[in-house]
Amino acid sequence: MHEMTVAQSLVEVILQEAEKRQGKPIRAKMSCGQLNAVNDEVLSFAFDALVQGTPCEGTKLEIEHKALQGKCRGCGHTFAVELSDTTCPNCKSEDFELLPDAPLILEEIEFEEGTDDEEG
Amino acid sequence: MKKVDVGKRILGANETYALRNSQILNRGKKLCLNMISSPGSGKTTLLVRTISDLSDTVAIGVIEGDVQTDIDAERIRATRAPAIQINTEGACHLSAAQVNKALQELPLDDLDAVFIENVGNLVCPSAFALGENGKIVVLSVAEGDDKPVKYPAIFAKSKALLINKIDLLAGGLQVDFDLDRVHADARKLNKDIAVFPVSAKTGEGMQQWYDWLDAQVRSLR
Numbered sequence: 125m126h127e128m129t130v131a132q133s134l135v136e137v138i139l140q141e142a143e144k145r146q147g148k149p150i151r152a153k154m155s156c157g158q159l160n161a162v163n164d165e166v167l168s169f170a171f172d173a174l175v176q177g178t179p180c181e182g183t184k185l186e187i188e189h190k191a192l193q194g195k196c197r198g199c200g201h202t203f204a205v206e207l208s209d210t211t212c213p214n215c216k217s218e219d220f221e222l223l224p225d226a227p228l229i230l231e232e233i234e235f236e237e238g239t240d241d242e243e244g
Numbered sequence: 245m246k247k248v249d250v251g252k253r254i255l256g257a258n259e260t261y262a263l264r265n266s267q268i269l270n271r272g273k274k275l276c277l278n279m280i281s282s283p284g285s286g287k288t289t290l291l292v293r294t295i296s297d298l299s300d301t302v303a304i305g306v307i308e309g310d311v312q313t314d315i316d317a318e319r320i321r322a323t324r325a326p327a328i329q330i331n332t333e334g335a336c337h338l339s340a341a342q343v344n345k346a347l348q349e350l351p352l353d354d355l356d357a358v359f360i361e362n363v364g365n366l367v368c369p370s371a372f373a374l375g376e377n378g379k380i381v382v383l384s385v386a387e388g389d390d391k392p393v394k395y396p397a398i399f400a401k402s403k404a405l406l407i408n409k410i411d412l413l414a415g416g417l418q419v420d421f422d423l424d425r426v427h428a429d430a431r432k433l434n435k436d437i438a439v440f441p442v443s444a445k446t447g448e449g450m451q452q453w454y455d456w457l458d459a460q461v462r463s464l465r
Contacts, residue, residue, distance in 0.1 A: 126337050126368035159372045159397040187265050207396035228254040235246045
């Protein structure tokens with residue numbers, strides 16, 4: 125249930141941005157890699173619970189999962205790795221190097237109309 | 245409605261502490277391994293035996309993470325190695341900030357290597373960088389040989405896999421565990437993972453693990 129820790133950090137970052145822009149967030153989009161083991165349902169549940177009574181209350185959370193990238197040691201091809209099948213789609217080799225997984229990023233926030241869009 | 249691009253790292257605060265930890269460890273040329281497994285795989289027993297057997301060659305300190313109690317730190321201290329216990333009070337993983345505090349309490353100047361024994365959990369701890377040189381995953385044979393397939397992330401990320409309690413495979417105990425399957429499944433995810441079938445209880449296979457550990461420590465000197 126590390127999603128609670130992720131949700132806490134996420135809410136903190138959104139609140140900082142909301143304060144800076146004096147706005148009310150209505151939608152937030154985040155992205156994550158495959159090895160962070162983020163479960164959407166659990167993360168959204170934790171997020172909804174944590175934003176109660178904050179300026180983020182009611183903010184809709186969108187989560188985008190970025191594919192894990194691998195580099196084939198046979199032909200050098202870079203491809204999206206499925207951990208259930210790590211075969212290179214180009215040369216069928218199974219010898220690959222895992223490239224760094226995408227970090228957890230708060231990509232964008234949508235604010236209610238009238239929000240100041242100047243950087244604070 | 246106004247859309248704003250943010251592009252901020254959500255775990256930035258943890259990553260800042262992880263970077264600080266790795267700077268502290270690198271400056272002193274200390275090896276730091278983050279040990280991850282399910283509860284009961286024998287992490288502490290492995291550490292106790294490793295510390296005792298290598299007492300003349302590698303000075304080891306331990307940061308222990310558990311939900312409650314200092315039972316594990318006490319077991320480490322019984323070997324006369326320094327151990328700092330962190331109680332997470334319910335959290336399923338250690339954070340880099342907790343490790344930062346523990347690093348300041350350890351007598352780092354006297355050590356060659358620091359082991360972080362993470363909270364027993366095969367999923368959550370793998371998502372949080374602590375500033376370590378590498379992760380090692382421990383799997384005991386009683387847990388079953390399907391774990392690399394079921395929990396691939398930690399096997400994909402680890403430098404080494406210790407398959408513990410192999411003494412249970414002998415002696416007619418009827419433990420269904422296919423060592424070759426685990427080996428093959430782990431290597432499929434991670435070609436570079438070093439695999440050590442061991443018994444921390446009988447000492448079987450431990451020498452190969454010690455040789456690997458010693459080489460890791462030397463590579464930093």
